[in-house]
Amino acid sequence: MLPHVSIIVPCYNVAAYVDECLNSLVRQTLRNIEIICINDGSTDDTRAHLLRWKEKDSRIILLEQQNAGVSAARNAGLDAARGLYVGFVDPDDYVDPEMYSRLFSAALEHDADIVECGNHVFADSSAQLIEGKRRSPSRHFEQDASPDSFFRDSIWGKMDICVWSKLFRKSMLDAHGLRFNVNLKSGAEDETFRLMAVPHASRLLFIPDCLYYYRLMRSGSLSRHCHASTYFKCVQEFQRLMYVVDYWKEHGWQNEGLFAYGVRKIRPFFVSKRPLFHQMTAVEQQSLLDWWHLFYQKAEGARFLSVLLDRDRQLVELLNSAQTPASGWGRILLAAFSLIPGQKGRYYSCKRMLAHHFSQAPSDSSQTENAPPQTPFDTRPPSL
Template identity: 30%
Template sequence: MAKISIIVPIYNVEAYLQKCLSSILDQTYRQFELILVNDGSTDASGEICDYFAASDDRITVIHKKNGGVTSARKAGLRRAIGDFVGWVDPDDWIEKDYFEKMVLAQEDSQADIVAGNHFRDIGKQSYTVCNNILAGLYTRESILPKLIYSGKFFEFGLHTSLCTKLIRRSILDKIQPEVDEEINCDEDTVMVYLGILEAKKVLVTEYCGYHYVQRQGSITKSEGNDDLRRLRLAFRCLEEGIAKRGVWEKLRFPLRQWEKYLLLERQIWVFDEKADDKTILLPYGGLSLHSRIVIYGASALGQTIVRYIGRNHLAENVLWIDKSYENFQRQGLQVYPPKDIQKLGNAFDYVLLASVTESIVNSMHGCLLELHVPEEKIRWLSESFVQEEIPW
């Protein structure tokens, strides 16, 4: 069976690292090397790495100056000797048979890339997150039409986490020089899509064995100009890589939809640069300045909207609601159950559905109607915003 290299980029995660590393070392598949890249941690993460390495000769520890997650992943890749490479993030964990199932799937199919599903763990709850591409063996040409965008805004075709992939190392060695180390957000997407464009065969499996743990504060994104610069750097890197491989026209619109989705969740203010001085939140069709708003949804988009309107005093956030309000309250966020909207009476102008996933939005919409919220007060992304191609 093939030997694999498992790379874990690590920065200041001492509270989670032991569970992560123990789940890797407990794997039923034993033919692996484990490369721990301590990216300049200032807590005890480095010492934890050394402690584990002292008792298992499969572990290599790299201590380096902090350079960000892309720099850490590249450092691990340069040290890797396995035929295939897998990743685990240091605050996540994996089922015991995770790599056994992934390796067996690769050997049966002879695929260059194997892609699985994952669990999303939020507090005591765990949700299965599946790819929106049917399980099966694909050539590069056959996977392209649904690779980036399922056709519904916004659903990935293939989810882009490196941590749910097993990738042939020779492919990674070829593409990693193209990925700028300053790309520290959505570097997974760049690596995965460029990797698939270099692959002859890609296997999409139904197996789910990776646990992505959404810990307190882990989904909060920066909205500063530097974050926007890094996002656009990722966009440019991927656009250039796609054009270089001769499939720009096939992937242009799906890629623009992905870019729009990321800016919406992290930098929604950029869309209001074209608004007049009396209108905000153009993606939602435009709202009057200082409207009284209820925000339904407390994940990434909801948090971005709350910060945006609060920081600039553009509107009054009269209530923030989510069915998983207890989880968000534990994170220190002032989020309440949807039924609390009834306490407002008519003292609000709009309810914004703060999700980019159509199925979730439909559920939110139905919940509000059951609570007798007037249809005309419920807003989601406008049809023109969803459909138009916005070049950056």
């Protein structure tokens, strides 16, 4: 008999946490499950813990691989999974004993392609629940969802970006060859997978039960702490957006919702209390603007500009027409307006930063020797 649910647990150096996680999984009231643990080249005692659990419970399957990251580990689990539905658990979290029973029953009741529950958040230092971060939107079922409803009043806007609060129909994932992008790091892999999987799912269900317990900011967690440079973080977000745009265009899903989503994701780079753009070198700033123009072109921004909210449209127009103020008086006005409180002041601060960038931008190719160092994949945007 095939398992009702396959639970995939990628493990890297989590010896201090994995026992609590696996204890919560083997105690599930849904008994017909398989628990696929992937030891991703751990250098601590993680493997020894996993071997002991494998001896205790025959439902635990242990896969071994050299360290390749969480996405590669999850993909290995997906390739091995035999369940009707697939779920993901991070090894430093734990779940309610009834989590997969409730999710699976709800999925069967509604014949759902994806079903999601709510979650608790607890502090690593004290294990105390942080009530202000608990997530539990109301129950909702959509039986004819489509990419056209993205960024509108639909379950799309209620679903969390993380994969660990969901069950995915395994046959749907396999039919479309859905796997995680191994080049995306620091949490970007979850949201990208969601934006690839959800458009294929026409029957989406949310149940409000808080069944997953997410550990907040444990020391050393690679998934919750990003040590990459400010510039690289921004570039990776553009690369992720471009990857999703290409996937949607390939499937004929291109729409204004995806463009609006992209603008909303990059907005903090330019308009926020501490804009990341301001922290970059002139060469990095120009590269980021090149990435913006490439995204604008590929996501058909000119076609969808009118659907944006006013503040988002203002940002787009500013990025597309940024230039140095014509006079010293213009610079003085920008400096004054940037002191206005709230969003209006931040908008003028962004305009001022862009003006400063263009006034300082290198005028010849000799400046390329100061280009930022290469990262695991090229940070330079492809030619327009």
